[in-house]
Amino acid sequence: MMIIRPLVETDANALLDLAHKAGVGFTSLPADPDRIVSKIAASLSAFSGQVDLNSEQSYVFGLEDTQTSQVVGICGIESTIGLSSPWYSYRIGTLVHSSRELSVHNTFPTLYLSNDQTACAEVCTLFLDPDYRHSKNGNLLSKSRFLFLAEFPERFESKIIAEMRGVSDANGQSPFWDGLGAHFFDMPFADADRLTGLGKKEFIAELMPRHPLYINLLPQSVRDVIGEVHPSTQPARKMLEDEGFRYQGYVDIFDAGPTLETQVQDIRAVRDSRHYTVTVEDNVPAGETPYLVSNTSLISYRCTITYINTPESGPLCISTELAKALQITAGEPVRAVPLFVPRL
Structure with a gap:
């Protein structure tokens, strides 16, 4: 039988193995032993602590194969985000250039660096061992969090988001990063991804441009992946959309993966x-x-x-x-x- 349960200290090695299988681009599960131990400790503290939406509490669950007692998947929920360190995303907006005298009216899609999703809850850290991607295990891993949200709504903000992994190739190269982020950070995508996974996000504010970026001035390879998900993430996106999550024009600043959002009470599995x-x-x-x-x-x-x-x-x-x-x-x-x- 497959069972979802909170993580415990003895799951550290299994999580490290999952992190290596997840590869580059899976920011919330870095292949770093110390970071994984800290992640488990933070989760244990959240489960045993009092309700406090003025601090970030991280609830992390493992999918256990009871026949082997091995954790083969991981998923999590953040009670709130962006309090201890800024939460960044790009918001796709519109700028209008017009001239009545010349009878010209043009609209341009733009990327704005945003903190709009500060103080939202987040479903996160979803990864399933490839050998177990069958028998509805992915559905169990993802949707089990919604019953937890339904049972303990007081522990989470009322609005909830889900960041989807953006497009990258087999070597972990991101077209969006190569065409945009690399010009400002002067480091490989994998290094930026690793630093974010380790909680070192200060460099984002220090180096990211604060003015709107015109999307039509970016290379076609960059424009093509804005708001698109990694092929392995497509089933997860559909699953969340079936439950009521929607894309509202926010994307990840590194790989341009879409962020989906909804109200907790509007999630189908919570509501029903x-x-x-x-x-x-x-x-x-x-x-x-x-x-x-x-x-x-x-x-x-x-x-x-x-x-x-x-x-x-x-x-x-x-x-x-x-x-x-x-x-x-x-x-x-x-x-x-x-x-x-x-x-x-």
């Missing part, structure tokens, strides 16, 4: 999830519809996919195996929602 009190039996007939099911614990959060028949009223009957995986007993509540958007 329900609590059920459970009964437990050894043998329970499988249902026809896959559901996300989680317990309601903070520190011991567990979430998985199962096929169940939810009742219109009354308790939800689950198997002994599922109850054990979710660490619950009869009479306790679970939260559940269909894994996919129901077809009309």
Whole structure:
């Protein structure tokens, strides 16, 4: 069985292995042992701490294969962003040049360096081992966070974003970086990406141009990738859009990957999830519809996919195996929602 749970200290080696597999461009999971240990410690502190939206709290989850006890995927939620250090993105805007005398009216798309998404929550750090990209594991890894958001909304800002990985080639080269960022930073994309992953973001403010950049003056190779995602990220983007996230014209300053956003309460899995009190039996007939099911614990959060028949009223009957995986007993509540958007 595949189970989502909070990270623990002993997951460090598994995360380092995932970081190496993720490669360049995956800023939130750098292949740095010390950074990974710090990431786990920060997550443990968030789960055990009090609600505080005046500080950034990072909740990070692992996808565990219970047959091997190995963490094969990672995902996270930031309670709020841009407080301890500035949060930068490019906003795609418009400048108008017009002359009534010459009867000329031209509009030009531009890139503005922006801090507009400061104090938003963020879903982040989504990566699944390539060997496990099957059997709805990606859906579980991504959408499990939404049941956590539904259960503990007071721990997160009401608006939430998701940065999508931008276009880069097999060697980690970013067309957007090569055509724009490299002119201001004088360093390879991988080095800038590594520094950002290590939390060293001061150089962005020091070196980035503050004036609008005209997109039509950039090389075609740069224009082509603005707002586009890495091929391996396309399924993640569609999944988020199915849940209600939308692209609103913000892109990453390094690779121009799109940022999607929505209100937490408008996420389909948050809005439609329900609590059920459970009964437990050894043998329970499988249902026809896959559901996300989680317990309601903070520190011991567990979430998985199962096929169940939810009742219109009354308790939800689950198997002994599922109850054990979710660490619950009869009479306790679970939260559940269909894994996919129901077809009309």
